[in-house]
Amino acid sequence: MTFDLILIGFGHVAQRFVTLLEEQRTGVTRELGCLPRVIAVSTHRHGRAFSERGLDAAALVNRHRRGESLGADHGELSTVEFIREAARKSPAAADGRLVVVETTTLDIARGQPAIDHIRTALDSGAHVVTANKGPVAFAYASLAAAAEAAGRRFLFEGAVMDGIPIFNLARENLPTVEITGFRGVLNTTTNYMLTAMEAGQTFERALAEMQAAGIAEADASLDVDGWDAAAKTAALANVLLGARMTPHDVGREGISPAAGARAVSARAAGRRLKLVAAAARDTDGVTARVGLQELGADDLLSGLDRQQNGIIFSTDLLGEFAIVQRGSGLTQTAYALLSDLIAIGRTTAGR
Amino acid sequence: MTFDLILIGFGHVAQRFVTLLEEQRTGVTRELGCLPRVIAVSTHRHGRAFSERGLDAAALVNRHRRGESLGADHGELSTVEFIREAARKSPAAADGRLVVVETTTLDIARGQPAIDHIRTALDSGAHVVTANKGPVAFAYASLAAAAEAAGRRFLFEGAVMDGIPIFNLARENLPTVEITGFRGVLNTTTNYMLTAMEAGQTFERALAEMQAAGIAEADASLDVDGWDAAAKTAALANVLLGARMTPHDVGREGISPAAGARAVSARAAGRRLKLVAAAARDTDGVTARVGLQELGADDLLSGLDRQQNGIIFSTDLLGEFAIVQRGSGLTQTAYALLSDLIAIGRTTAGR
Numbered sequence: 285m286t287f288d289l290i291l292i293g294f295g296h297v298a299q300r301f302v303t304l305l306e307e308q309r310t311g312v313t314r315e316l317g318c319l320p321r322v323i324a325v326s327t328h329r330h331g332r333a334f335s336e337r338g339l340d341a342a343a344l345v346n347r348h349r350r351g352e353s354l355g356a357d358h359g360e361l362s363t364v365e366f367i368r369e370a371a372r373k374s375p376a377a378a379d380g381r382l383v384v385v386e387t388t389t390l391d392i393a394r395g396q397p398a399i400d401h402i403r404t405a406l407d408s409g410a411h412v413v414t415a416n417k418g419p420v421a422f423a424y425a426s427l428a429a430a431a432e433a434a435g436r437r438f439l440f441e442g443a444v445m446d447g448i449p450i451f452n453l454a455r456e457n458l459p460t461v462e463i464t465g466f467r468g469v470l471n472t473t474t475n476y477m478l479t480a481m482e483a484g485q486t487f488e489r490a491l492a493e494m495q496a497a498g499i500a501e502a503d504a505s506l507d508v509d510g511w512d513a514a515a516k517t518a519a520l521a522n523v524l525l526g527a528r529m530t531p532h533d534v535g536r537e538g539i540s541p542a543a544g545a546r547a548v549s550a551r552a553a554g555r556r557l558k559l560v561a562a563a564a565r566d567t568d569g570v571t572a573r574v575g576l577q578e579l580g581a582d583d584l585l586s587g588l589d590r591q592q593n594g595i596i597f598s599t600d601l602l603g604e605f606a607i608v609q610r611g612s613g614l615t616q617t618a619y620a621l622l623s624d625l626i627a628i629g630r631t632t633a634g635r
Numbered sequence: 636m637t638f639d640l641i642l643i644g645f646g647h648v649a650q651r652f653v654t655l656l657e658e659q660r661t662g663v664t665r666e667l668g669c670l671p672r673v674i675a676v677s678t679h680r681h682g683r684a685f686s687e688r689g690l691d692a693a694a695l696v697n698r699h700r701r702g703e704s705l706g707a708d709h710g711e712l713s714t715v716e717f718i719r720e721a722a723r724k725s726p727a728a729a730d731g732r733l734v735v736v737e738t739t740t741l742d743i744a745r746g747q748p749a750i751d752h753i754r755t756a757l758d759s760g761a762h763v764v765t766a767n768k769g770p771v772a773f774a775y776a777s778l779a780a781a782a783e784a785a786g787r788r789f790l791f792e793g794a795v796m797d798g799i800p801i802f803n804l805a806r807e808n809l810p811t812v813e814i815t816g817f818r819g820v821l822n823t824t825t826n827y828m829l830t831a832m833e834a835g836q837t838f839e840r841a842l843a844e845m846q847a848a849g850i851a852e853a854d855a856s857l858d859v860d861g862w863d864a865a866a867k868t869a870a871l872a873n874v875l876l877g878a879r880m881t882p883h884d885v886g887r888e889g890i891s892p893a894a895g896a897r898a899v900s901a902r903a904a905g906r907r908l909k910l911v912a913a914a915a916r917d918t919d920g921v922t923a924r925v926g927l928q929e930l931g932a933d934d935l936l937s938g939l940d941r942q943q944n945g946i947i948f949s950t951d952l953l954g955e956f957a958i959v960q961r962g963s964g965l966t967q968t969a970y971a972l973l974s975d976l977i978a979i980g981r982t983t984a985g986r
Contacts (some may be wrong), residue, residue, distance in 0.1 A: 304952075308811045308952075311810065311811030312811060315810050315811065446953075447952070447953050448953060448956050449804060449808035449809065452807070452808045453800060453804055453808055456803070456807050456808060457800035457803045457804055457807060457808070457974065458800065458974070459662065459666050459973075459974055459977040459978075460659045460662030460663060460666065460973065460974075460977070461970070581932070581938075582938070582940065584938060584959065584961075587932075587933070587935060587938050589933065594957075596961070601655075601659075601798070601966060601967070601970045602797075602798050602799060602962065602967055602970060603960075603961060603962020603963075603964075603967065604961035604962050605799050605958065605959060605960050605961060605962075606945075606957075606958070606959040606961065607956065607957070607958055607959075608935060608956060608957040608958075608959065609954075609956050610935075610947070610954060610955035610956060610957065611953065611954020611955050611956075612954070613954075615952060616952070616953055616954065619812070619952045619953060622810075622811065623808065623809070623810055623811075626810040626811070627810075
């Protein structure tokens with residue numbers, strides 16, 4: 285008995301997930317009853333690999349880092365066909381022990397092709413875990429329904445605040461509580477930039493630092509124009525508030541060099557300029573917005589320095605509570621995938 | 636099929652739990668498959684009630700509020716014997732659908748008699764949920780072992796930060812993560828008093844306000860001498876760090892009128908005086924301490940005003956993250972019991 289994994293996307297996050305699985309093999313084996321094996325990998329530019337007996341994932345990471353192709357190309361298949369074929373050949377699919385790990389990059393126009401990947405995976409008998417916020421931001425309701433119909437799970441803890449439990453917390457630990465809204469600082473790059481610009485750093489230099497650290501998105505517009513925050517806001521609103529929105533329905537403001545001067549003068553007045561994401565449900569439905577706000581020192585969000593993220597939730601029974609992420613990085617994002625995988629394992633074991 | 640409840644202690648928290656169950660009957664019924672019924676209530680000074688067909692809990696709340704006895708006294712039995720008898724007569728005990736709800740007050744000397752109540756309940760086939768921090772602060776390891784041996788659950792979400800998920804979060808949502816330490820502001824009364832004294836309020840008046848609001852413990856020493864914070868620290872250390880300590884093993888400092896002057900001068904210097912609880916594991920085991928600290932404005936704990944609580948956790952895989960409670964009160968504490976009850980229902984349903 286094993287868990288089979290199909291990795292769609294093999295960038296930094298997926299590679300860290302593979303090495304983290306190995307580092308945490310004792311804990312993972314305790315939780316899942318076995319160490320999962322990778323049976324298929326599909327990359328954007330480095331080909332594909334498949335073996336129903338399991339691949340040497342660590343060797344694939346090394347090959348990818350050397351810029352080599354992963355092996356037989358399978359280039360004649362589309363990614364969707366590749367997922368379907370790999371799932372068909374996995375002996376673990378039938379008893380719910382096949383998981384597709386989706387880590388392709390965010391497409392802010394439509395959330396594709398990740399949504400198609402996930403739909404195909406669910407239709408093929410696989411569970412899905414993803415760190416890509418696109419699918420949940422653009423198509424949560426329909427993907428959740430597809431998972432329900434297939435008797436499989438669709439989990440995405442890494443879509444917001446990496447591996448800090450947000451979605452799994454709301455799903456598991458707040459029964460009968462109604463979340464009515466939230467306010468948060470959700471984008472690391474812009475929060476770092478605002479903190480740096482307060483201290484006199486230029487916009488360009490602050491952005492370059494985040495790009496050099498591998499934290500800013502390859503397409504800087506996703507961060508500085510507020511798209512990443514808007515996608516996270518839509519994801520949270522869809523899942524926690526029952527909205528049916530996309531990132532394009534979120535009121536959106538980004539940061540520009542001019543925000544630097546505003547940040548400096550706010551700071552001088554004892555306030556902080558923050559890119560705040562907020563959503564709330566009222567009788568007309570859910571409204572959501574990402575925008576710059578000057579916050580007083582007594583606002584919890586104003587204390588989120590540099591790369592910290594945080595969300596304040598409003599609820600009916602518990603009043604307000606907040607979750608703050610103080611460390612972020614590849615390991616935290618990869619851990620989100622691991623925690624989702626273990627959540628699936630626990631469900632499967634419970635059957 | 637039903638869930639049977641035995642309420643040991645029937646003060647404000649237990650009474651709010653009873654009314655909350657009724658208010659949330661739709662959600663509770665959805666989660667548990669039925670609305671639980673109260674079959675037994677034991678009070679300190681208002682007698683006891685028992686009916687294996689179920690009591691009218693709302694009527695008991697009204698009686699208790701009028702200062703009337705709950706009914707037949709059962710005074711010939713000790714509380715432990717009462718629990719054993721009630722459990723023996725519950726048809727739900729055999730299939731794991733009997734829950735003892737323990738809400739007696741904190742005994743800081745030894746955590747008794749709550750520990751005996753819980754041990755008896757587990758031995759009698761009942762699960763236990765409690766908002767009393769004594770048992771987990773004094774006897775977590777042995778009670779967890781007793782629950783394991785009995786095939787029952789011992790849950791205590793309300794022991795720290797009311798119904799905000801701390802223990803259930805760590806248990807359910809952080810698989811393979813090792814928590815290595817924590818720092819927090821855990822006692823509401825002293826945090827309110829320090830905030831009020833910063834603004835010129837006197838110690839006595841600030842304490843009186845918390846007593847009038849029903850937030851301070853009846854025995855003021857439990858709050859102002861740091862005992863409540865020490866008990867919470869021991870509870871967290873025992874559960875999250877694997878310690879085997881009692882509140883008496885926690886280094887402890889409280890607040891006094893003299894702390895008011897310190898709070899004022901700290902504030903004038905841009906700092907905040909806080910009663911900080913902290914514990915960490917190192918090679919020699921776990922050390923824990925509650926004490927006054929002057930915190931800089933960039934410390935998340937310094938921003939916790941008035942009745943707010945918060946904990947910063949240190950972990951191996953996720954770095955630091957924090958959970959902040961911004962609203963506290965009876966409903967939040969009662970909700971902790973409800974969320975534990977539903978957690979038990981989910982386990983039972985999964986069998």
